[in-house]
Amino acid sequence: MILRFLQYTLLSTPLVGAYAMLTIGIVVVFRASKVLNLAHGAMAMLPAYVTFEANKRGIPMPIAVPIGVLAGAALGAATERFFVRPLSRQGSTAQTVGTVAVYGLIVAATAQIWGSGAKIAPRVFPEGGFHVFGAILRWGQLGLFAVALATATGFYALFRFTGIGLAMRGAAENPRAAGLMGINADRMARLAWMLGGGLAALAGILLAAVTNLQPYSLSLQMLPAFVAALIGGFGSLPGAVAGAAIVGVAQGIVPAFSSVPGVRAFATQVGMPQLVLTIVALGAMYFRGGKFSVGDSRSGLAGDADATPVHTAFNTAVLPRRDGRKRVGRYVVLIALLAWPFVGVPTFLHPLDTYSLLGDAILAAEYFIAASSIVMLTGWVGQISLSQAAFVGISAFGSAQLASHVGIGFPFSLVLGAGLSAGASAILGVVALRVRGLYLAVATLIFAWMADEYLFVVPWFAGKGGSATINAHTVGLKGAWPFFDFTERKTFYFVALAAASSVLFGLLNLRDSKTGRAFFAVRGSEAAAASLGIDVIRYKLLAFASAGFVAGIAGNLVLNHQVTIVPEQFSLRA
Secondary structure (H helix, E strand, O other): OHHHHHHHHHHOHHHHHHHHHHHHHHHHHHHHHOOOOOOHHHHHHHHHHHHHHHHHOOOOHHHHHHHHHHHHHHHHHHHHHHHHHHHHHHOHHHHHHHHHHHHHHHHHHHHHHHOOOOEOOOOOOOOOEEEEOOEEEEHHHHHHHHHHHHHHHHHHHHHHHOHHHHHHHHHHHOHHHHHHOOOOHHHHHHHHHHHHHHHHHHHHHHHHHHOOEOHHHHHOOHHHHHHHHHHHOOOOHHHHHHHHHHHHHHHHHHHHHHHOOOOHHHHOOOOHHHHHHHHHHHHHHHHOHHHHHHHHHHHOOOOOOOOOOOHHHHOOOOOOOOOHHHHHHHHHHHHHHHHHHHHOOOHHHOOOOHHHHHHHHHHHHHHHHHHHHHHHHHHHOOOOOOOHHHHHHHHHHHHHHHHHHHOOOOOHHHHHHHHHHHHHHHHHHHHHOOOOHHHHHHHHHHHHHHHHHHHOOOHHHHOHHHOEEOOOOEEOOOOOOOOEEOOOHHHHHHHHHHHHHHHHHHHHHHHOOHHHHHHHHHHHOHHHHHHOOOOHHHHHHHHHHHHHHHHHHHHHHHHHHHOEEOHHHHOOOO
16 A cells, blocks of 8 residues: 555656646746736646647757747736736736636637647657656656756746846835836836746646646646645745645545545545645635735735725715616616517517527526626625636536435525525635635635536536436426426526526615625725724625525526536636
8 A cells, every 4th residue: 555655656746846837937926026827827738739839840849849938938928018017006916817817818719729629749858767666757757847846946046046036026025116226127027927937838848748738627737836836835936846746746646545445435536636635725725814814915915905995985975876767777678678578589680589589698697697796706895706607506516416316496496506505605705714815816716626627527416427417397287377387498588587687686785785885895994894893704704605695596597497517517618
């Protein structure tokens, strides 16, 4: 058994190397600009395709690899110039969210150009290797690890002993003071992003060489690197290497537990390494949350909202107010939405038909409900969440399990499925009590990744065969009243419209209530809200649970509308 653990530890060497380089790139950008680059994985993936294409056209690898690295540096510079710098006045949180858009653009463009299927990447190091403890270590894996160590040493020396490294750190900590000393803060930030992008590119090229090229899986390799950065601290290069070692080994040795009696059934489940890393990440955030918050306050990252004066939360001149004309307009729109399925499609909209438009309208209602949960949690309470799609999926798959094993169908499953999502969101909200701003964004992103790789794959929750299906159902007796056939598109349109309208008017009333005003106060300044007697813990947990419940309503509608659901519908890749 010990030999088996040694084998898997050695086989985790390439993971440690790849995560070390990715983590160092994240830390370099963070130390120089105080922004968490959530597009880091895409910056690793696209240059790997550039190297692949260059080699395919006859360029030898010693030249193709530098071309790919330069492509990564160019991506870093473009991201800083067009997505990060324009958002500087909104703060680091807004800049971090901007990198999410970069991630989506790069992944979509790569999949469009090269396709979403896996490709064999060209080798950087020679074939072959040697045996150690019964495991085969290939030269490519060892080369990746060696390059990671050399890179870590070089960047440590850069930031510790060189003037340009100190200038980048100083420009990030205090741009005004750096400017008085003749340091161009924008130039230093651009240089840091170029270094981070080039390092991500090198990691992606070397990692693809020992695995394969696939736009979605390769770009998501950044997520374990964020776990490593959390463990080691976002400001420490030695900590980044140590965190990468912990994460790489932890992910690599999980399959070895399949030989341990009592845990074999758990260790062999698909996605178990991702579940383990998620638990490690959320645990690190919870227990080290105080340290993260102190770091935030020193660098201006405490959600970028704590600097807002407290009066903005209670100033009646700036809080949303009801408007009678707007209220009448809403009811006019609602009446039109109720009437058009009976009227039909106007002639100028042909060749569209009512049946197709009904399907689009149902989908729009589902999207509206899911988006409303984000607006409430992020816009009203200031809690960044990148995992709302996961809560939609939790409700959808949970509702399918209720229908299959308990016999509870729509509409009762809507409340229960939404309640399941609310509970999961509240659990994540417990972490939000300890961390804020950018760290909360990372926590929700890692949770969504775990849901993709584990929760929506394991048969006990997602069903067998990679999908979940419910039987067609009706309520009441056919020919009598009331009778509802939810498989009929027009009927379900009114169900979706009722749900969306209930969410809309419910949230509008919540916004103008005492609870809504407390939400806005928490967004403005948690410390100031607490000083005014607002129970910040209570309202943050309530916000997470409520947002999860709203997202769960959308998930249940998706299931009952489509009857069959698959994990890809709720994936980070979607």
